[in-house]
Amino acid sequence: MDKLLEQIKKGTVWAFPGGIHPPQQKSLSNSASITRLPLPDKLIVALKQHIGANGKLLVEKGQHVLKGQPLTAPAANWSVPVHAPSSGVVTDIAPMPSAHPSALPELSVIIEPDGKDEWVALNKNKSPAELSHDELINIIHQAGISGMGGAGFPTYVKADTKQPIEFLIVNAVECEPYITADDVLMREHAKEVIQGIEIMQQLLNPTLCIVGIEDNKPEAIAAMKQAAEHNSKIIIQTVPTIYPSGGEKQLIKLLTNREVPSIGIPADIGILVHNTGTLFAVQQAVYEGKPLIERIVTVTGNTIHKPGNVWALLGTEIKHLLDCQGFSPVPQQSVVMGGPMMGFTLPTVRIGIVKTTNCILAPDHKELAEPGPEKACIRCSACADACPASLLPQQLQWFAKSKEYDKLQEHNLFDCIECGACAYVCPSEIPLVQYYRIAKVEIKEQQADKIKADRAKERFDARKERLDREQEERQNRHKRKPAAKSADEKQKVAEALARVKNKSDNGDEKSAVAAAIARAKAKKLGDQSAELEPDNSEVAKERALRKEQARKYKEQKSQTDESAATAPVDDKKSAVAAAIARAKAKKAAQALDNAEQAATEEPQNDAPVDDKKSAVAAAIARAKAKKAAQTLDNAEQATNEEPQTDAPVDDKKAAVAAAIARAKAKKAAKALEDAEQTVSEEPQSDTPADDKKAAVAAAIARAKSKKAAKALEDAEQSVSEEPQTDAPVDDKKAAVAAAIARAKAKKAAKALEEAEQTVSEEPQSAAPVDNKKAAVAAAIARAKAKKAAKALEDTEQTQPQELQVDSAAPKSAESNTDDSSVLINADKPKSADDKKKAAVAAAIARAKAKKLQKEGNNQS
Incomplete structure (x- = not known):
């Protein structure tokens, strides 16, 4: 670590793979100072200008708002508010074309400025060192600051990271051709940028802060060194001019010789990266109390008579910027938001400026020629040599065309920074970056659908479990729960069971029924530890005893039958x-x-x-x-x-x-x-x-x-x-x-x-x-x-x-035997024929008795 710090302080710079050297074309816009545009006729403020969720809308149609008044409030994680760029009346809240290659409509607040440009009350802080960590984070959050040099990541999330940070890197490289917004910002507001860096140092407490600037910006380098003289933990580091040295991972490699893992973030290796425009907005929010309502935009190109950098209010239509800078369109004119490498052509100029807009390029046909028809790949490997992420652009393009999303992910498609270096060097003029962008969107949609399906399944399982639980509760609602047994009762049961077990161990004869009753009582009382094990030996002993009794009973009965003739009558x-x-x-x-x-x-x-x-x-x-x-x-x-x-x-x-x-x-x-x-x-x-x-x-x-x-x-x-x-x-x-x-x-x-x-x-x-x-x-x-x-x-x-x-x-x-015959034959055993004759004689005797009785009744 000490050796690395020494190398960094000496100005050592490490190289990253790939890279190209396109024409810079920066002299068109960096020679003039920053100008401020007049108020536009209307401001189209998109509610989502960052990565994360939309905020909760706070205004309504017809409402008068002041400059800097919040239009939305944070409603979820990674959500930052947007503010009114100027005072005026909210004329409409409706979907408007977004600053995106597709220009899909997004909900926007349309404000008609009143010309007064009246501010809300601002809370200024002259001594940020006295503010706590949470207070600083809250100020940055409520100011609506997000990354202004890339994807628009919320700044308060980065500033409130729980991981230890060794190096705070300030991305002031601005490597893409034509763009000079950060260059002129550092020239004119170097002090404010350094104050913003110091606020982040207070929040993150890094070991060292490194400001990386390309060597084609000598004036900005000088201004930043002069502003950072009093802070020994801030190093202004010059890097060679190569595209895309301004990429986050590439700049980390240049300044620290560390590599960010695939599908990882710089914080995983103890590094945090911020853009100069973002740090300037932090300084404005903390010191001046101003929210992020404007930014510097480079307006350049051969069709612009007064190219330069302007302070543009968020929501200002691109047409207003072009008109103010002397735009003279040519036939089949194209307007690009961003630079020539990573920017995209706008379908209309009636789109408002957002927080990530750093350049509006209006080239003629010589500057930015129309791409020719796509040809077959000749396998020249120029794209692979130029890729700064060490990917295989040709292979990725084949997988993207065939929609083999699993293979795209295996080949690390999401490590692509969409710098356009591969497409720039391709002799077949294949729009490789467009294939990658489409594939990324489709993969994200597929993953979102999978997440939705998984959540729906979880909800279904949870609902099914809840219904089963409610049904079981309904079934058991009227069942009386057994009263809890006290410790004394459990002890008595345990002692009784122990006595029963001791009797069994001593060889005492125990009934299987008694053992079953004991086990049932033990189970009912809940004393599982004292439950008796089934005693099959006792059951077998009982069975043998019953068989012996049956055998003795049969022998006794047979002996009784033999002596029945001579035995005295005992009936x-x-x-x-x-x-x-x-x-x-x-x-x-x-x-x-x-x-x-x-x-x-x-x-x-x-x-x-x-x-x-x-x-x-x-x-x-x-x-x-x-x-x-x-x-x-x-x-x-x-x-x-x-x-x-x-x-x-x-x-x-x-x-x-x-x-x-x-x-x-x-x-x-x-x-x-x-x-x-x-x-x-x-x-x-x-x-x-x-x-x-x-x-x-x-x-x-x-x-x-x-x-x-x-x-x-x-x-x-x-x-x-x-x-x-x-x-x-x-x-x-x-x-x-x-x-x-x-x-x-x-x-x-x-x-x-x-x-x-x-x-x-x-x-x-x-x-x-x-x-x-x-x-x-x-x-x-x-x-x-x-x-x-x-x-x-x-x-x-x-x-x-x-x-x-x-x-x-x-x-x-014998019940049907005649009385007289029984008296005569009582002393001798009867055979089956004798029994039959006795039954017949008894029936005849009863019939005669009934006949005599009937005759006696008649005579009476």
Whole structure:
């Protein structure tokens, strides 16, 4: 670094590749001082005169503005305002032709000057050293200063760079022919230019500032050296006259021997470059408070009678400049904005001056001949030798014509500075620069479209993600979130899980279901660290245990079947069936009791009754009723003595016990039916009787006999139809049901015995009885008994079968066996044929019993 500084201070200059030496033609305009033009009739101020975004419009049509008043305000990055060049009225805000080869319309403010040229209030600063960094940047920004020698890059962005700057280079080379604006500026305003350099030094704090000036400007070199004598950090460096030494990268190579990387900027290597016109505008903004509203423009060419440099207000029409300098057009006259190498021909002279306009060239046909027709490339390599960027112009031209944009970028098309040296030396007169400009525009458009597509895709993805998130939120909106578990609860869960795990490690038998529940609880509580791993060994152990139990159960069942013939009867199902029978018997006794009470209260008719026959009938009825009660009592006692067991019931034993119970019930029903039939067949006599109470007792006995028979028949039928099952019965429930049934049966037997005793103890009367009244009373008693029987039957049908055990199971073969056959064959095992015969016999027995019952009812 020290060696480089020493070389720079000694005046060492390094060469850059390529370059040409076109005729300078600078003497036409640099011999006269800068003049100021009169106010034009209108000013067309374009809103965009720099690289970056447009500002926000602050004025409207018809508004009066002052000189230096902002027309726009910065609205985005790299945005600088524009100001009114003179006081006047805004006559229109409309698109106007732009200062571009295409002359595409751009939004512009059209001002009609009022001739007063009245300034806005200016904020002058005599001591910029006292201003802070941010204050200086803000002044430069609000003054609307952008690069005035090239592309129009906003100056405040360069001045506010965060990268360290070693060299501040001032581009005062002005290498292009005909242009002398910077030359005369340095001659007449060298002090102001140096003050602008010092302001940038204050902002950037560089190690050294180098002012590069071509050796064809001796007067400007002398003026700048004199103005910079007091500042040892400013070096005025003379460079050889060669085009394009004024290019940014080429000038850096000349003065520092450093090269800017491809698609890079000078700040990447610690260097910053400013134009002399830009530094003068900075000095005016900081010291005088003036915004950028005018600049020096060179007006030259053989068709201009008074060529020279003028102060032109921004927005002044080019026609006004030409007219003021004595323009005499020739046939097919062309007017160029810029120099002959990098400038472009204007389609009209009704275009306003912008911040980057440094020259207006109006040549005749000898100065700037019309280009001839394009010829084929002869591969002379003159363009490659002249290129200051070391590119391959011929190859780039082929790729540009075939629109191979990828290859253009691979060959560094954007390193081209469009200096025109290749086209200047081309013997085939190929407009190489025009091909490059078109290709650059198309590539930029393609990249812009890609950026738009990428942004649209990002917006689409973001919208889709937002819609999915909103849908998920809607779905989960009504779901209750689990309450957060406290540290104590988590600790308790962890301890419980640890205990379970320790038991498992010690070999304790653990159920797979319990392990699953523990894992589910651990997962629900969110304690992932304590979650148990699946224990397949325990599941396998449980499966093996179940298989062993099944095998033992099959062996036990087979042994039970072999000893079923000799084993004592132990039937839980028979206990249930007997309980049902006793319950129905009790219901029948209750109904008969009600019928007896009703018959006793009936009025007696006046018909005479044979007292002797009535007494005989009553005695017979009492005897048979007593016999039936005794039978029922024996059946109940036998049922009560049934042993209860908690072990599973054997199917064969249950069938035997059920058959015994049905036989006893059927026997009791038969006895009561016989008693009823005997009472109902007693002959009625028309002779008078002396015993009215005997007739009543006889009627009550008949009614009770009929009702008991009906109830016992229904009980027997219900018992015989009970479904048998092979599944084990709940022992405790069966024992309770049997106990209840025994109690109810005992109560019914007692009620029937009391009824019998009441009938037998009825006193006989010797008084004559009215036969007609006795017959009526008997009929009424029978009717009420039938009514009670009907009510009992309806009650039995609606009574819930809470004592049925596993009613969904299929009936066993023993449930259809006849009672008598079961009693006979209870002590020996039955074969399949025996079971079938027993079922047939049971069906025949039930049919006969129903037939006898029907005949008894008819006789009654």
